[in-house]
Amino acid sequence: MNIVLGVGGGIAAYKSALLLRLFTEAGHAVTVIPTEASTKFVGVATWEALSGRPVTNDVFDSVDQVNHVRIGHEADLIVVAPATADLLAKAAGGHANDLLTTTLLMARGPVLFAPAMHTEMWQHASTVANVATLRSRGVLVLDPAVGRLTGPDTGPGRLPEPEEIFAAAMALISDVPDATPVTEDAGSPAPLSTEPEVAAPAAVVPTEPAASVPDTSKRINGPLSGVRVLITAGGTREPLDPVRYLGNKSSGKQGVALAEAALAAGADVILIHAPMEVPAPAGASIQRIETALELRSATLAASATADVVIMAAAVADFRPANISTGKIKKRDNADDPIIRLVRNPDILVEVVAHRAAQNQKQLIVGFAAETGDDQGDAQAYAQQKIVRKGCDLLVVNEVGPGDSGDERVFGQDTNHVEILSLDGASPVQSDGSKREVADAVVHLIAQRLAAG
Numbered sequence: 292m293n294i295v296l297g298v299g300g301g302i303a304a305y306k307s308a309l310l311l312r313l314f315t316e317a318g319h320a321v322t323v324i325p326t327e328a329s330t331k332f333v334g335v336a337t338w339e340a341l342s343g344r345p346v347t348n349d350v351f352d353s354v355d356q357v358n359h360v361r362i363g364h365e366a367d368l369i370v371v372a373p374a375t376a377d378l379l380a381k382a383a384g385g386h387a388n389d390l391l392t393t394t395l396l397m398a399r400g401p402v403l404f405a406p407a408m409h410t411e412m413w414q415h416a417s418t419v420a421n422v423a424t425l426r427s428r429g430v431l432v433l434d435p436a437v438g439r440l441t442g443p444d445t446g447p448g449r450l451p452e453p454e455e456i457f458a459a460a461m462a463l464i465s466d467v468p469d470a471t472p473v474t475e476d477a478g479s480p481a482p483l484s485t486e487p488e489v490a491a492p493a494a495v496v497p498t499e500p501a502a503s504v505p506d507t508s509k510r511i512n513g514p515l516s517g518v519r520v521l522i523t524a525g526g527t528r529e530p531l532d533p534v535r536y537l538g539n540k541s542s543g544k545q546g547v548a549l550a551e552a553a554l555a556a557g558a559d560v561i562l563i564h565a566p567m568e569v570p571a572p573a574g575a576s577i578q579r580i581e582t583a584l585e586l587r588s589a590t591l592a593a594s595a596t597a598d599v600v601i602m603a604a605a606v607a608d609f610r611p612a613n614i615s616t617g618k619i620k621k622r623d624n625a626d627d628p629i630i631r632l633v634r635n636p637d638i639l640v641e642v643v644a645h646r647a648a649q650n651q652k653q654l655i656v657g658f659a660a661e662t663g664d665d666q667g668d669a670q671a672y673a674q675q676k677i678v679r680k681g682c683d684l685l686v687v688n689e690v691g692p693g694d695s696g697d698e699r700v701f702g703q704d705t706n707h708v709e710i711l712s713l714d715g716a717s718p719v720q721s722d723g724s725k726r727e728v729a730d731a732v733v734h735l736i737a738q739r740l741a742a743g
């Protein structure tokens with residue numbers, strides 16, 4: 292694929308070097324277009340060395356090749372990372388005053404923006420309106436990650452991790468045939484100028500492994516061969532201040548077991564996970580997130596091309612209304628702090644709604660950790676939940692202390708579940724290790740897909 296990587300003028304521009312490497316290692320040809328301002332953070336020489344092709348941001352370079360028209364036309368995908376508030380505004384307003392903005396205006400393929408800016412800029416009414424305009428046109432604008440920003444401030448505004456941007460980008464083009472190798476043959480974009488290649492200065496070459504790129508040579512032939520399965524796992528963390536968060540007891544073990552079971556059945560697995568106690572399995576495409584809002588943007592992007600979505604993540608229903616920029620202090624003469632919470636979106640419900648809006652053929656599986664109370668037992672609550680959420684299957688486990696007084700599910704290696712069907716088919720029970728339960732879920736999914 293021909294990918295254009297637009298780089299905006301923000302300190303996070305250096306992270307795009309890792310993103311570029313993920314693209315090239317996956318076999319894509321990448322043309323980098325840095326804005327003028329971004330070259331103050333990362334120089335043209337770095338982009339040329341890492342992409343293996345000349346780089347410019349000047350519309351008047353190589354005018355004979357009509358670059359400002361050609362690059363956008365030939366791009367299978369345009370990714371802008373970091374996308375500054377200024378670039379979002381220019382794209383929403385249709386400006387075309389440099390090579391990146393003209394390329395964006397020429398684009399007819401998918402476009403992804405990965406914003407990075409200070410929280411105030413991201414939350415400013417102008418940026419909110421520009422993002423809404425772009426999204427209404429079908430442009431994928433990721434939500435920025437929440438965390439420490441360049442100065443002492445903390446909040447939404449960090450560039451999402453390169454692996455997350457990579458996975459969202461791959462999801463956008465995944466229904467198009469496999470990546471073409473990077474060559475200078477016909478079909479690859481011509482160089483932007485005739486400057487010679489520059490060797491990469493050792494210090495700028497990213498050394499982290501491309502953890503999210505699965506090894507497709509080890510694909511297994513099984514009941515889910517060729518099926519794209521998106522799995523969410525782990526427990527989200529909702530920050531309160533730079534060092535504290537609201538979390539939950541999810542270990543991620545059941546989600547990882549599901550990913551392993553789906554891989555063993557031959558599926559192409561995308562695992563989007565919040566923090567977990569266990570490592571993510573090899574062979575899956577991995578995206579790590581922290582918060583429910585990050586999980587939401589990653590899941591909605593990846594679910595657009597998934598045949599099966601399994602939502603095993605324990606998502607926080609609420610997040611702190613405000614994230615303190617400094618550590619919340621305990622002061623002897625001050626009142627204890629009161630934390631106001633706001634509701635997180637229900638991602639499972641949104642995935643179901645998107646499927647309907649897109650008229651997409653997709654099997655959606657939810658999870659429910661239930662406890663009974665004096666109003667009804669866990670099964671009765673689960674039955675209401677599958678109807679309310681609208682997912683095809685709901686894997687229900689009763690959580691809380693068992694007869695021995697110990698927790699039955701969270702952090703344990705075994706599980707006991709009942710799998711409910713929206714279509715009223717009899718519930719299926721599964722008991723055993725989390726992997727055995729995962730195999731039972733995958734078996735049921737394969738049966739459903741086979742039945743059409």
Ligand code: C5P
Nearest residue numbers: 602603604606636637638639657658659
């Ligand atoms: O409502 P409850 O948390 O019990 O629903 C559990 C199911 O819904 C799980 O599949 C979980 O991943 C998903 N969920 C979600 N978004 C939320 C809360 C839960 O997608 N905000």
